[in-house]
Amino acid sequence: MKIIAFNEIIDLNHRLEEKELHFKIHLQDACGRQTMWIEPLGNCACEGKYGDLYSEIDQFFKENRYEIKYSQDKMSFWIIN
Structure with missing residues (x-):
């Protein structure tokens, strides 16, 4: 299973800030799976x-060789293998 480091989430949040996208990504680790929420x-x-x-999130994780899947409401997401 791939693991997201806190530093990666920090980098993503800086990237969103630089693009003037007023969102923050949070990392939660529960029951053997990390979940990120917006x-x-x-x-x-x-x-x-x-x-x-969503374009920035998708691009960031693609650049870092992660594949993600969004929840139905697209307000949270996680790494898939």
Whole structure:
């Protein structure tokens, strides 16, 4: 199983900040699987930006050779093998 390091989440959050995407990614480790969840940092600042957010998340994990899957509401995601 692939493991995400806290530093990788920190790097992703810096990348989102640089792109002026007002979201924060959190890492949670539970029951043998890490889950990441998305925190919008204000309703107005995030409206219309979700497409850009998902593109950045997808690109970040692709660059780091991880494949991810989103939950049904796309507010959390995890690494798949």
